Amino acid sequence: xxxxxxxxxxxxxxxxxxxxxxxxxxxxxxxxxxxxxxxxxxxxxxxxxxxxxxxxxxxxxxxxxxxxxxxxxxxxxxxxxxxxxxxxxxxxxxxxxxxxxxxxxxxxxxxxxxxxxxxxxxxxxxxxxxxxxxxxxxxxxxxxxxxxxxxxxxxxxxxxxxxxxxxxxxxxxxxxxxxxxxxxxxxxxxxxxxxxxxxxxxxxxxxxxxxxxxxxxxxxxxxxxxxxxxxxxxxxxxxxxxxxxxxxxxxxxxxxxxxxxxxxxxxxxxxxxxxxxxxxxxxxxxxxxxxxxxxxxxxxxxxxxxxxxxxxxxxxxxxxxxxxxxxxxxxxxxxxxxxxxxxxxxxxxxxxxxxxxxxxxxxxxxxxxxxxxxxxxxxxxxxxxxxxxxxxxxxxxxxxxxxxxxxxxxxxxxxxxxxxxxxxxxxxxxxxxxxxxxxxxxxxxxxxxxxxxxxxxxxxxxxxxxxxxxxxxxxxxxxxxxxxxxxxxxxxxxxxxxxxxxxxxxxxxxxxxxxxxxxxxxxxxxxxxxxxxxxxxxxxxxxxxxxxxxxxxxxxxxxxxxxxxxxxxxxxxxxxxxxxxxxxxxxxxxxxxxxxxxxx
Numbered sequence: 147x148x149x150x151x152x153x154x155x156x157x158x159x160x161x162x163x164x165x166x167x168x169x170x171x172x173x174x175x176x177x178x179x180x181x182x183x184x185x186x187x188x189x190x191x192x193x194x195x196x197x198x199x200x201x202x203x204x205x206x207x208x209x210x211x212x213x214x215x216x217x218x219x220x221x222x223x224x225x226x227x228x229x230x231x232x233x234x235x236x237x238x239x240x241x242x243x244x245x246x247x248x249x250x251x252x253x254x255x256x257x258x259x260x261x262x263x264x265x266x267x268x269x270x271x272x273x274x275x276x277x278x279x280x281x282x283x284x285x286x287x288x289x290x291x292x293x294x295x296x297x298x299x300x301x302x303x304x305x306x307x308x309x310x311x312x313x314x315x316x317x318x319x320x321x322x323x324x325x326x327x328x329x330x331x332x333x334x335x336x337x338x339x340x341x342x343x344x345x346x347x348x349x350x351x352x353x354x355x356x357x358x359x360x361x362x363x364x365x366x367x368x369x370x371x372x373x374x375x376x377x378x379x380x381x382x383x384x385x386x387x388x389x390x391x392x393x394x395x396x397x398x399x400x401x402x403x404x405x406x407x408x409x410x411x412x413x414x415x416x417x418x419x420x421x422x423x424x425x426x427x428x429x430x431x432x433x434x435x436x437x438x439x440x441x442x443x444x445x446x447x448x449x450x451x452x453x454x455x456x457x458x459x460x461x462x463x464x465x466x467x468x469x470x471x472x473x474x475x476x477x478x479x480x481x482x483x484x485x486x487x488x489x490x491x492x493x494x495x496x497x498x499x500x501x502x503x504x505x506x507x508x509x510x511x512x513x514x515x516x517x518x519x520x521x522x523x524x525x526x527x528x529x530x531x532x533x534x535x536x537x538x539x540x541x542x543x544x545x546x547x548x549x550x551x552x553x554x555x556x557x558x559x560x561x562x563x564x565x566x567x568x569x570x571x572x573x574x575x576x577x578x579x580x581x582x583x584x585x586x587x588x589x590x591x592x593x594x595x596x597x598x599x600x601x602x603x604x605x606x607x608x609x610x611x612x613x614x615x616x617x618x619x620x621x622x623x624x625x626x627x628x629x630x631x632x633x634x635x636x637x638x639x640x641x642x643x644x645x646x647x648x649x650x651x652x653x654x655x656x657x658x659x660x661x662x663x664x665x666x667x668x669x670x671x672x673x674x675x676x677x678x679x680x681x682x683x684x685x686x687x688x689x690x691x692x693x694x695x696x697x698x699x700x701x702x703x704x705x706x707x708x709x710x711x712x713x714x715x716x717x718x719x720x721x722x723x724x725x726x727x728x729x730x731x732x733x734x735x736x737x738x739x740x741x742x743x744x745x746x
Contacts (some may be wrong), residue, residue: 148207152178154263154308156196157210162189169215170222172196178204184280186212186222199232200263202307213558216315219314228367237261240306241314247292251541255284257314259304272301274724274745288677292321292723293423299725308405320695321723322358337467338595340400342482344372344383354385362395362470369394371645379415379448379480380550381633387425387469388476399466401431409566410486412465412650413452416477424470424721425477427451433459433564440718441467441477447612448480453703455690456457457499457564459621498732499562500625505533505544505641506728506741516548523555523630530556530629540575540608540641542740548629549637553689559626561591569648572625576601577639584630585638587611593619600630603637608641615648666731672743675720681731683708690732691715693722693742701727719744 157174165188175181182198201208212224239259247253255278257269271278278279278300279288298319305311340356341347345354350373359370362422371387378384387396411428419442430436437453469480501517502508508516509532520531530550539545548556572589580603590596599611614621627640666681675710679691691704700720706715722744730743 147210147653150203150206150208151231151670152203152206154232154234155198155201155203155208155229156199156469157201157227157229158193158195159212159227161186162191162193162221163187164219164221165189165655167214167216167220169213170220171212171213172198172224173209173213174198174201174208176205177201177359183213192621193707201232201723202264213280219315220445221733222262222330230265234306234308234310235261235263236310237266237304239302239307239312241271241300241302243300243317243319247319251500252289252291253290253298253304253319255282255306257302258467259284259302261304262304264307264561267305267307270303272303273298274722276746281620289410291317299724303400318725338401339482343378343381344385345482347372347383349375350383357385357398360397360399363393365389365394365396367396370396370398372406376417379478381480384478384480385467385636386476387432387467387471388472388473388474389461390581393470393472395470397428397468398468398479399428399464401464403420403462403464405461406486407433407461407464407564408457408486409464410456410458410484411452411454411484412456412463412484412558413450414467414482414622415448415450415480416441417446417474417476418442419477420444420603421473422469422475422477424468425475426466426468427453427479428466428468429453429456429524430733431460431463432456432463432636436550437467438701441701442718495630498646499561499565500645503643504542505539505546506542507553508533508544508727509728509741511544511556516685518546518558518560521557521559523557524553526550526554526556528556530554531558531739542641545639545641546627547639548627548631549635550631551635553633554629555630557588557626557628558640559588559731561622561624563622565621566616567593567621570615570616570618570623570645571612571648572597572623572645573610573612574627575641576627577604577608578602579635579637581634582629582631582636582638584628586615586628588624588626588628589613590624590626591620592623600628607629616645666740668729668740668742671741672745673719674744674746675718677717677719677742679715679717679729679731680712681715682712683707683710685710690730691717692730694728694730695725713722 149606150374159172163186170186171183173183184196184198185320238258240256242256253280255271259266259269266284266385268280270280271288278290291670299316300319301316302314352359354372359367371386372383373384373386376506385497418441425441426438433697439451439453505515513529513532520528533544534547534549535543574587579587579603585601588596589599594617597613629638669678687708689706689708724744727742729740
């Protein structure tokens, strides 16, 4: 057959055969490649359809035929022969990549692609909807270096020779700050910042007393120093990050030790040219994750930046300045202070201390929600406790659940540490089928006797249960939900669990019920370089706005003064990678979690 359009064809015919032939075949050849065949075997007197598939015509023709090499009285009959274009089968593709990566390092993306009825023309790699590059031959690989911190969602799209394409499942990759190579130095042990104003050396130096320097990506240590140029905030000298001959990466830090566990605030006065991919004041290694405040352009002025609500639980805190900058971009820093937040300030700004309080951190229903643990009784399995979206959450998408069709005992809990001693109120929003011998909100291991509040039957409505007076004397409190249920499918849902200072909690009792309040809103969402958060506050207060990845790592923290009524906060998201995040609003009068998607 001639005059064919190049492409993939299927040859078919209906046949009868006596069987027994040494060779009996349907054949296709001279189509631009070799010969394809399908054997014709005994059909027991029936007409049977046989086919030769995946005939990739490249020369506009195809020779089709029937071939027999047979013995006496052996036969084949053939009829209704057809050569037709074959529907293309899309390729398959999977992507493999490391789930964690240090900023500034290259990541090798490996795709495995195959095509059942053709060949792979190319594999293109993506971060979200942004193309990272293309590989046109096996092995399908790409070396890619991310430019900013955050959680990336990577995929590979394979395209075959007929133009069909398939996209792989997304692979999450978390990019973190590098573990940089440090100069020698020592941390102090008196709970004070050493050389906070950079005056102790009495001169401009490359290695100021009390401070350590770490560099990355081949940067010289000379990009960090003290100087008098431009004028200090106070005294004569200030710290500087700057380089005039190329990009650089540097971290200037010290570890403050000998601290009493409690809540602290880190502050510094800074000047910045702006424009750096990353410039931050940081606090870390205090018993939790990393807290940061961005250092942005200051228009030639000294500006005070702060990281608040640092809840030290291990007697120390590493404080520092981190820059990932381009040629001629700088920050100056001076008058660093690390101080205990006054009792009144700590009470006013104390956020909900319960981790993953709304069960949104996993961005899915899971058997083991982040930051929560389970303890079982009897023969109960741990999967009696999990998170889910069915039928609805109190706020957000997901809630915690206790449920099994058989009898069970389960305790879902976490220990909140780093608390300032004082009186707290523990609350949770719950739904319950009822009938359980025991269903309770519990508080224990806080320095006093175990406390509990019974959870009422409420199968249709979310209701709030509260333990009003938890007097913490040891800096911690174990909070949890306990169920002892009979057979018959008794269930309990729980959500939005809060542990707040009693003064803040009592103030909340005068507020509009949360389900009647206007939920915080993000616009636009997905966001690019910035997002506007609109939130209603019942009274003037200080709030912390925290953006974390889906692994619970804090990537950005903003402190804002909120007025009573509607507030609009514009947040810089330029340094966040494409992907999904959790944005939390934390304050003495409110706690909520929202999903935020970044698409640059």
